[in-house]
Amino acid sequence: MKKKLQSITNKIAAPMTIAGILVIWELISCFHVVPTYMLPSPVQVIHAFISDFSLLMFHAKVTLVEAFLGLLCGVLIGFVLAVMMDQFEFIYKAVYPVLVITQTVPTVAIAPLLVLWLGYGIAPKVVLIVIVTFFPVAIGLLEGFRSADRDAVHLLQSMGATRIQIFKHIKIKSSLSQFFASLRIAVSYSVVGAVIAEWLGGFSGLGVYMTRVKKSYAFDKMFAVIFLISAISLVLMYSVDVLRKCCTPWENRRAIRK
Amino acid sequence: MKKKLQSITNKIAAPMTIAGILVIWELISCFHVVPTYMLPSPVQVIHAFISDFSLLMFHAKVTLVEAFLGLLCGVLIGFVLAVMMDQFEFIYKAVYPVLVITQTVPTVAIAPLLVLWLGYGIAPKVVLIVIVTFFPVAIGLLEGFRSADRDAVHLLQSMGATRIQIFKHIKIKSSLSQFFASLRIAVSYSVVGAVIAEWLGGFSGLGVYMTRVKKSYAFDKMFAVIFLISAISLVLMYSVDVLRKCCTPWENRRAIRK
Amino acid sequence: MAELRVENINKFFQDKQVLENVSLSLHNRELVSLLGASGGGKSTLFNIISGLMCPDSGEVSLDGNTITGETGHVSYMLQKDLLFPFKTIEDNVALPLVIKGMKKREARKVAGPYFQEFGLENTEKKYPHELSGGMKQRAALLRTYLFSSKVALLDEPFSALDTITKSAMHKWYLGIMEKIQLSTLFITHDIDEAIYLSDRIYLLTGNPGHITEEIIITEKKPRGEEFLLSESFIHYKRKIIENLEKKLQ
Amino acid sequence: MAELRVENINKFFQDKQVLENVSLSLHNRELVSLLGASGGGKSTLFNIISGLMCPDSGEVSLDGNTITGETGHVSYMLQKDLLFPFKTIEDNVALPLVIKGMKKREARKVAGPYFQEFGLENTEKKYPHELSGGMKQRAALLRTYLFSSKVALLDEPFSALDTITKSAMHKWYLGIMEKIQLSTLFITHDIDEAIYLSDRIYLLTGNPGHITEEIIITEKKPRGEEFLLSESFIHYKRKIIENLEKKLQ
């Protein structure tokens, strides 16, 4: 009984906090503590969201397609890199530092260069998303592969297992939990990356919408699109969690046991 | 002997790769495969770097100060949040999802809002850096705290240790390795964050330098500053690694043993 | 005077009962062993005695005072060696003193002289991963010892030691028991060890686990090695094995 | 006909020698134990025999063919139970068959009938963390068994089992040894276990470790429980203890 109560309290804690923040925010706006043009009220934002709903959905679709393509390529590249670095120490030594360097370059600085090199189409956007997503995936997978118990590898070796068998039976599985943790990050990066990429130009997408409403001094719409982006990220991250649960049944049972 | 040779090969692998990339790049530029205004050659970039050296250093100093202040606040806030979430399950349940939400908001989108709210001083810049750095620190620390062996906590409890003693003797130490991993990320974020924040306006800082050289179509200088930012990040990340080695002597010895 | 008394302990995990009406006592300067099948609830019982867990019913008392659910009264060495990887051996073993409020330097000084006695010379500044399994277990034992409660709970303390070190530790432990006012409750899977060390042995069997037998080892202490190979030793061993096997069917 | 022959093995880690001129043999259907101090190099020797490590000098041969540094010739059960947490028990035990190229479904079918024999009924679909320590070790043993090499190396296979299960496993293992063409090289810290199970016992002592004694247990197999409590058993035990202690000084 006590446990049940606690579980309910736990479940509503976050929604309650968010609701609290929204109420305070609405009050601040209502009593004009800060002027509307500095901070639109939640009601205004919702209103803006509803009135521009179909337009937002149109742009969101474009952004999602870009994010998905970029993420897909990013994950593939990350996977290939991780496998190569795991299997060949020399590649690891040669490539890893270069990868780290690529991550210290401010995305927003190279974004315009990408357009210059790759044009306006979807290419520079996908490349930008790849740049921000492949790294967490590669690192997550690599660490996952390396987390494979050395003795477990020895055991398989003693059975005469090939490299590929060892990879298949131990490394892949050992890396899944880390992989999904990274994927969760990458998914969120991919959405934000798509938005930034769209600022670079194009015809549609939430990033384009954002720049235009900004120029129209429509802060309520600005907030509406920020929230939409946030919501999309959250939904995608949640999907990753669901996917992880399906792919790692052994973790679930452990969790239940706790 | 063989080992020594291998260790040398390993050490030069990364520099060799980078050198290779630079040479190919220089060749591409030399033979005008792409025009200079699309991709300046490494030599041009180095030239630009040297000719603008003192100016770059001046701007770099400003950026570093901002990054440092932001990082400091970010780490402090991250630490406090992590401790609270670790100690009070309710706070964890209520706050954690909100923190995740804050991270799905594209920084570049809220940057202009920060200026609107906080003026044009250093405040919006520091806040922006805090927003991008506190989260990895908080999550890293929290995971670190939680990684503390349950049985180890039980052992201390059986000795009658207080919450604070358990925190001091197990949790802090257990979290160090995760903390430094997060700090490494946060340090890099703080530099990029400072640059983005400076785009919002200001008279100095590498972000300001970047917008200016872009306006004069000086792509060589643009690359020079991108590389400088990258180099700063790398140096700072290296410093974090050194710091980590000093703070976690038990990890070092383990590494040597391998 | 009875030091530790455990009465009518019942413990459930969710709907599954693991301990049923467990009662036992540990008298002053006695060494009492718990023998029983794996998963029988021995470690759970120790968690309850040490105050880490609350029983669903029943009472634990020390010198007549109820200590059910209270920590800090008994020294507890958990089943794993559980040395902290980030502390040197000397800081690991001195930890109970620091927890009790002693300064770190002072605690190290107090711990220092025991290193030799526990076969841990020159490991003071090392980290646990630099020690062999046996050394780790000895360090954990030293830490438990330094907690200096009058009652120690040891959960398979010697299981990772090789035969020779183990028998050396047995002798040493009996010796230390003679010298100091320590009562020990001891979990082991090694029947020989239990017979050799104990004043009494409880068999904890069944599902849910309950005490099904109490065997008193009358051989006088300190015991020589010849006891291990004696007629009476074999008699005890046969009795225990028969009892355990009977309970299994 | 000698199945396995280890000759003049020397092994260094960095500058420290851990094995010195170790030679031993394991004949057809024999069970031979290795006893020795912790850290003496027993597991290292197994790593060499299984081909995971190369010795610095010396040779390992099976049925007259050199297998030094080659894997896949012997079944090896490592010191830890080492079940894969992400595989169900049936997939864990069927792994050697899959590695040898069998389809997963088929491998499960082959493994199925052995679950009862190993006391693992109804654990097929479970994950390792849902099993008790003893069950895990039995599952690891079943996996080793299913590798079906004629030679098995077992590194402390029964150390995590409680006494009853352990003695049941002993009997079962002697039984299976009778039935199948299996030669076993066995590491243990438990002298009783070594005497009860072995045809011969090697003592690996010293630093660097070398074989200092070979003890032949002449008691006929299958051995009953009464052997454990017999005069000759105690005689063997005394001899081993004396030898080990002598080497220690």
Add this chain to the structure above:
Amino acid sequence: GKNQSNEKTESGTPMKKITFVLDWTPNTNHTGIYVAQEKGYFEEAGIQIEIVQPPDDGAEALVASGKAQFGVSFQDYLAPALTGENKLPVIAVAALIQHNTSGIVSRKGEGMDTPKGLEGKKYATWDLDVEKAVLKNVVEADGGDFSKVNLIPSTVTDEVSALKTKSVDAIWIYYAWAGIATEVKDLDTDYFAFRDINPVFDYYTPVLIANTEYLEENEEMAKAFLDAVKKGYEDAIADPEGAAEILLKAAPELDRDITVRSQKWLADQYKAEVERWGYIDSTRWNTFYNWLNDNNLVENKIPENTGFTNDYLPE
């Protein structure tokens, strides 16, 4: 451009694809392009147009790289791109608005209706040399002391909010958009235009630029393109409200009130007094660049008649 050859006009001749980059987000400066697109003027000329929004640092590099053939820029922005090391292969081929409609906006009644009034006030600067020189010139022409102007870094993305919150006192704006926005948002302002103070500052902003190599190789196509654009702008001049609807259809994110009012305001400004749409007067063009030369505001002197051409304009 993968489907370039697949697209055909009704008469069956292949469509040529042209990419046109805006200077930033779509606004009323660009209406003519959208009108020409909507009314099919490009199609008639055999052009398949793609209008794209660039990164916020503009179109010049993109046009230079050939990723786009035409784009929008400003005479002052173009200056560093015309000479020296960073020379880009771009040229202005038409003026989108005949006169410089930019100036300084401030809250009404705070004395900044003339440049001298900026003394002691917070002016949000991008910290560009040309910008500061222009401002210095007008302040001094009005008898003021530029050093007394309090320059603060411009972090302004929203001019209306920035003025309302008093985080700044004066901002450089283009009246057609930001100025109209202050009207729509009921902010009373003072405003003065630079060209009213000093005719040197009546330079061309914004202008339509093109890639020079493209022009050389596709002269006829370029002319046809500009002809279509011209028709679009002339329609916008004739029917501002209809034009505003077309722009809003293409960019529904824009604020309707601002767009419509801005469109009406700009109708008289696209061509102003000039007969030939897009004509660039060499005297006015050179006057401004000479002023830059004389005040050392460019690294390399810009020669007379550099950076523009009227050769591709329709008559």
